[in-house]
Amino acid sequence: MTDPLSKLPLFATDREIATAVVGKERAAMYVKVVIPMLERQGFPRIDPLHDGRPTLLVRRFYDGYLGITAGFQVAAPDGEENLGVWKGRRQARNERKPQLDLNTRCVNALRYMVEHPDVTTSAEIPGATDFTMRELVDKGALREGKKDTQGDRTWIVLDAGREEIARYNDWHGGKRRR
Incomplete structure (x- = not known):
């Protein structure tokens, strides 16, 4: 599956970004309601020279928004478990501890x-x-x-x-x- 944002020009209009993100049917609502809310969260502003938003920064924003830049925690074996190590440490600690219970x-x-x-x-x-x-x-x-x-x-x-x-x-x- 190709990423719709990758098909946009380097600087895209709000309507182009909205269509790529939520589709044609909801694009108008996205431009009117969602983009102003996202701008308060750091969504890239319109570059006045290019009259559009930088799509590379839009992608980076969504990577962070979706948690992609935080990375994924994958459960993987990190080695053989050896609970005896803990018991050994506790036993060593208890051997150091006074044992005769003297007042x-x-x-x-x-x-x-x-x-x-x-x-x-x-x-x-x-x-x-x-x-x-x-x-x-x-x-x-x-x-x-x-x-x-x-x-x-x-x-x-x-x-x-x-x-x-x-x-x-x-x-x-x-x-x-x-």
């Missing part, structure tokens, strides 16, 4: 012990009690050691406890929660 008091006590390896009793840790240390044992971060020379319980940081503090540092950017 702030326990985190602070455990952090202090990790940062001060020579500290082994709750009396040496600010704000910690044997109750706090037992919570850390229950969570798998510490284990109970022997009593020291003064009769105080000693506590030993396990790898799980060191790993948890590393996860807290990574997860919170090294900032302590208060």
